[in-house]
Amino acid sequence: MSDNHDEHQHMNIPKYLGIFGILVVGTIATYFAATIDMDWIFPGANTLVALIIAFTKMSFVMLFFMHVYWSSKLIWLSAIASFFWLAIMFAFTMQDYVTRGTGIFSV
């Protein structure tokens, strides 16, 4: 049974601590990014930055803490598919709401 442990030899304690460090830095960064007004770039820039940091953190947790990086294609697929389906739900719900009011879509 030793053959299927090779995948775990990729991670060791310093690496775990490194990922942990990245996550902590991400948390602090997201906190302070929120105190800077970025609305002058475009509306919602703050949220975008916060979400980018959150996605980065999530990727590190999934890839290394949850060992997706060394997992089978099917597990990659199920992880990606769930976010794809979330995107379907968000996009197809919002396409209704954003085309309702006034503006170029006004009826």
Next chain:
Amino acid sequence: MASHADTHEHYHQPGLQHQFEDMKQQEESVSIGMWLFLVQEIMFFGGLFTVYLVFRSKFPIAFAAGSNHLDAFWGGLNTLVLIVSSLTMALTVYYAQRGNRNMQVIMIVLTMLFGATFLGVKAIEYTDKYNHGTIPVDGWNKKTKKGEKPEHASIVLPFETKVSAAEAKPGAEEHPYVNERGVFQITEHDLELVAQEKDTLTESERIGYYSGDVLDPAKFRDKIRIFFWIYFVMTGLHALHMIIGLGLMAWLLWKAWTNTFSADYYMPVEMSGLYWHFVDIVWIFLFPLLYLLGRHFLH
């Protein structure tokens, strides 16, 4: 049970169930099953995030105002606590793979400790909401008569901009906190926010906050109430998942204590780990989406 007669006849490995040929097949099945369970969990929380998305896109100012009632310090602290617990969970799996029983037990205990800390902080925050009349259901808040001072459970940091800090500004004395029937309340400060943003309101916000041309505090309050409803449902369901996770950890602790796991059989640890990390990921998104809206620039 008769159907299990075979199990004992060809008993290859500890923990190998009868329907599988070997451990590899069992591990693969269990791990795919767990990931599919997580997919369903993602869609479960996805419904909540859709609700959040729709209402936030409709009423951004109300959401920013509501978010300013939350204490980003506690939220951030909890994020860190969960990340540490994720680290200890990952290390639990690491030590389980190496069959190191003592380190496993230590790491599981640490994970449980941090999980409990998270719930404790959550309790402090909920109490704070209760004291400040921001639980969205009328009558479920603390009933405060004239003259009583509300309790502050929150810590004000130098760079932190908070509603409680705004309350301490001159002028707050003339409006002491009174909430005789425990209703959901917003502050003058929230109304100032929306007044500042008067010119940039979207159509749906204008309909949502104004009666005719006049800002309607009751209508605006109801939009902030929606934010808090979503906040309590999301964090509440997340906390429920944490509690289930703690239950799992307790079971793992017992298993690890009795030296069940070895380099050949550690799937339960790994699967519980996946669940724990998933709960952490949900919080990684909840923290910026709930606590960090309009932190600075709306003041």
Next chain:
Amino acid sequence: MQNADVIGADFPKEPKVNYLTNGTTLKSWLLTKDHKRIAIMYLISVSVFFFMGGLYASAIRLELLTPESDLMQSGTYNKAFTQHGILMIFFFLIPSIPAILGNFLLPIMIGAKDLALPRVNLLSLYLYWIGGALTLFSLMQGGVDTGWTFYTPYSTTFSNTFVMAVGLGIFINGFSSILTGLNFIVTVHTMRAPGMTWFRLPLFVWAQYATSLVMILGTPVIAITILLLAIERVARVGIFDPSIGGDPILFQHLFWFYSHPAVYIMILPGMGVISELISNFSRKKIFGYEFIAFSSIAIAVFGFLVWGHHMFVSGQSIYAGLVFSFLTMVVAVPSAIKMFNWTATLYKGSILWDTPMLYAIGFMGLFLIGGLTGLFLGSMGLVVHLTDTYFVVAHFHYVMVGGQVIAYLGGIHYWWPKMTGKMYSEFWGKISAMLVFIGFNLTFFPQFILGYQGMPRRYASYPEELQVLNIFSTAGASVLGVGLLMPVVYLMHSLFYGKDAGDNPWMLPGLEWRTSSPPPTENFETTPIVTWEAYEFGEESGLDLEEAKRREAITTVR
């Protein structure tokens, strides 16, 4: 000489222990992890729910016999159609084929000993029971009158009924179907027998796989939606009810995000059964195997992109409506691919008119009508006239009853010898299949005309001009009822008095026909090694079907 050998081989050996005789105590059933026993328990409980849903249906049809609301008041009528919908959809249609036939056959068809996660399978049965018991309890306490869709504000402001309890029942039942789906996907991925490649899987398995995808990706959304609705009802604060600042359209979005894909949960498994029946009873390899397999997956995926066609007149934006309407036309394509392939399979096949095949042919006709009228309802302009009329009712009954129920009955008849080891009466089987077909058309075809003439659904009374067609419909419903009750009688009869079916009564090459009937607890005595393609009737299948047929003929003559 030779005859004596052959017959000698057919002499009854000592009865083998099969899954039914392996343990006879109640405990050995309730705590079993055997997928076949769980399927049988599902069969019994789902039938009970089907029967109760049928009672509500007959009450509705009786009420609609006359134009006035005389048998029931409007309030009672609201409850009757709501409960008919809830029982039929959540407790019959969704679990019917996956939880019964899928549970029983999927592991056997891929050559596995059991599902990958047997304990999870048992848990899903218990969740089904708990959810069902809660729902039945609240129906007896007074029921719900919101419509099966639980639209707000019907379910919030204007309802004083047991929305919470029924909602909780459906919430729990939802997890039952999630766990079933999860189990199927894992099983198909990891438990296939040696040689059973993806493109050797029977199409029934592909259909179950596609259904399971929908169950896992869709069902959690209805669970959270119903949970939010329940919290809203407790707290009287929330996000769906317009009177407290909520958004009822958001409820509909979330509801249909699951419930539209759920109609594919209700038809995809049926399509899987029909693929089996059409190919096997034409004695011909199915035409376009890959197309049918991938069209199942395509339906599962595209099914998630069209939910807005339930909301064309709800206040959804016109642009969203356009997108949803277009995608609805797209999702019809994979279903059409299946229809063409089935028809092409029949072409020049040697068709056997056994009872299951009668159901399969009935399915093709009825599903064709159901599917094509679906396109009417997917067109944004036409639906303004047809929405919420009996045209809609007729359409979805053609798909759900004409599709899934008929496929389910066909499947039950087809696999009954495998499940029980007994053969039912072919004569009564054919009679019942034809009664169901005639009764069904008589019930629901008039409703297309009624709907087109403008009779709205969900009312207890209607204008007198429409009575003739309604009488036709009610008369048809009684024929349909008789047709549906008959199998209960002759199938039960066959359990005690039916002749032994033998291991392969239909002379088919599928893996499930290569084990004994009823199968042993571990399905196969030795793990099978698959060397043939699916639906292989020639020598390559490794079975000498011609020889078997000859033997059969000899034994029957004697």
